[in-house]
Amino acid sequence: MKPKADWQVLLVLSLVSLCLSIPLRDFLMEEENARRTGGNLVLGKLEEQVNKKLISLKEAEVAKARKSGYFPPSMHFFKAKGLIEQSAVFSILKRMPKGAVLHLHDYAMLSVDWLVHNATYLPDCYICFTRMGTVQFRFAKPHPPSPAPQNCSEWMLLETYRKQLHNVSEFDNSLLRNLTLVTDNPELTYLTQASIWRRFENIFVTASGLICYAPVFKAYFYQGLLELYEDNVQYVEIRALLPPVYELDGTEYNKSWSVATYQEVTRQFVKDHPDFIGAKIIFTAHRKQNINVIEKAIFKAMELRITFPDTLAGFDLVGYEDEGHSLWELKDALTIPSSRGFKLPYFFHAGETGHFERETHCVEEVLALHFWKVLLLVSDLRNHPAAELLAEGYPMVVSSDDPSVFGSKGVSYDFYEVFMGIGGMSTDLRTLKQLCLDSLKYSSLLPEEKAQAKQVWQKKWDQFIADLSNAFPKVL
Structure with a gap:
């Protein structure tokens, strides 16, 4: 017809x-x-009452923004963050049980304050300074191997260096700046996507020297899960390059050790917090690498999935899309598992580019939303491509990608940007509820795990609604 x-x-x-x-x-x-x-969801009586209050708060904030000219979703996140934190809507979203975060990178999941004020104060931490004004770290005893990394000063024991300083707080603040993209003038500091990506990837190099030290590696992941838990997240999937983790004497551990450690720490965290569902790992390779290297990574992903079937969820490619291999160029490598009858789930980055004809047809069925404004992909989130997808009911999940790099934490900021900006005035509690439900539905959890996760989430959601109902007696 x-x-x-x-x-x-x-x-x-x-x-x-x-x-x-x-x-x-x-x-x-x-x-x-x-x-x-969420348009077809039927809200209960209390949910309807809470929804009315939530919408009234949203309308009040939008009206205020029209008068002041400052609307956070239309601003660069670095300038909008303070305004978001003053928002009544944001305070509610922080309390909301969010389900799952499905797009988060391992070495950018925890706010950098912990790294600076904890990891860099551990014994045997060395630092060197590069010509570009950045720093690198290494734990070692008695001292790091020589020579120091290229274009870096000689290694100095950080404890000794701090004792020579007149203002340690100022120095620690400079370390914080080395671990984030945050700046007072982002539009002038980052003029192109390429410049942002260079800085972005240098941050991971800086952070890795700290995080790849075995004791920090374990503590960092546990604290990262705790920060998500405190932001009312119940489950997370972490993208991990799995670089070598090292000890003081230079001993290095392989990828299997890292996945086993992620599994061990996750189990301990769930034991300590029984209402947290857990975490799974998506092994990644950099899409800029030689194709033969990527092929080896795919074979390693298959091996890890056999060894850790409950922890290793699948494989992805990371890095600046415009300068890396397209998925089409990698088709021979990517079809290796299926050609051998092996099921290796893929969770591809696609669409982190200003050239949308590149490979957006390969976007996974769950669109991970994060701060596209920071990467100069969208200047105003009301114009984000996801606005149309949200309006048409496409399945979506809200994620924070690299919160520490953006000076953020958890996923509440992302929910605020979606609710206030991308969703427009028509988005309400039903949309938020559907996004949370979809985060579990489209996770890599097994069917029985999803059922359990939904039960945990529903109990928290009902309590969230009841608490809000009690907090809004005049309106309800």
């Missing part, structure tokens, strides 16, 4: 509208709202 012409569709809708005694415009609006993510 051929699709009906537009005039035929309008005629049918007009007849339906007449039969139901509903004005055509209202009928179309209802149809449009039903298509929106």
Whole structure:
């Protein structure tokens, strides 16, 4: 059958509208709202009451933004962050049980304050300074191997160096700046995507010297899970390059050791926090590497999945899309598992580019949302491509990607940007609830694990609604 012409569709809708005694415009609006993510959810009595209050707070913030000219989703995140933290809507979203975060990178999951004020104060931590004004770290005893990294000063014991300083706090603040993209003038500091990505990847080099030290590696992951837990996240999937983890004497551990450690720390965290579901690892390779190297990474992913079937969820490629191999160029490597009858799930980055013709057709069924504004991909989140997807009810998940690099933590900021900006004024509690449910639905959890996770989340959601209901007696 051929699709009906537009005039035929309008005629049918007009007849339906007449039969139901509903004005055509209202009928179309209802149809449009039903298509929106969460549009078909039926809220309970308390949820409806809470929703009215939430919408009134949202409308008040938008009205205030119109008067002041400062609307966070239309601003660079570094300038919007302080405004978001003053928001009544944001305070509610922080309390909301969010389900799963499915797109988070291992060495950027925990706010950098912990690294600077804890990891760099551990014994045997050395530092060197590069010509570019950045730093590198290494734990060693009695001292790091010589020579120091290229274009870096000689290694200095950080404890000794701090004793020579007049203002240690100022120095520690400089270390914080070395571990984030945060700046007062982002538009002037980062003029191109390429410049941002260079700085972005240098941050991971700096952080890795600290995080790859075995005692820090374990503590960092545990604290990262704790920070997510405190932001009301119940489950997480971590993308990990799995570089060598080292000890003071220079001993290095392989990828299997790292995955086993992630598994061990996760189990301990769940034991300590029984209402947390857990974590899984997505092994990654840099898409800029030689294709033969990527092939080896795929074979390693297959090996790790056999050894750790409950922890290793699958494989992804990371890095600046515009300068790396496209998925099409890697098709021979990526089809290796299926050609051998092996099931290796893929979770590809796709669409982190200004060139949307590149490979957006390969985008995974769950779109991970994060601070595209920081990467100069979208200047105003009301114009984000996801706005149309949200309006049409496509399955989506809100994630924070690299919160520490953006001077952020958890995923509440991302939910705020989606709720206030990407979703527009039509987004309400139903949309938020559907996003949380979809985060579990489209996770790599097994069916029985999903059922358990949903039960945990539902209990927390019901308590969240009850608490808000008690907090808004005048309105409810």
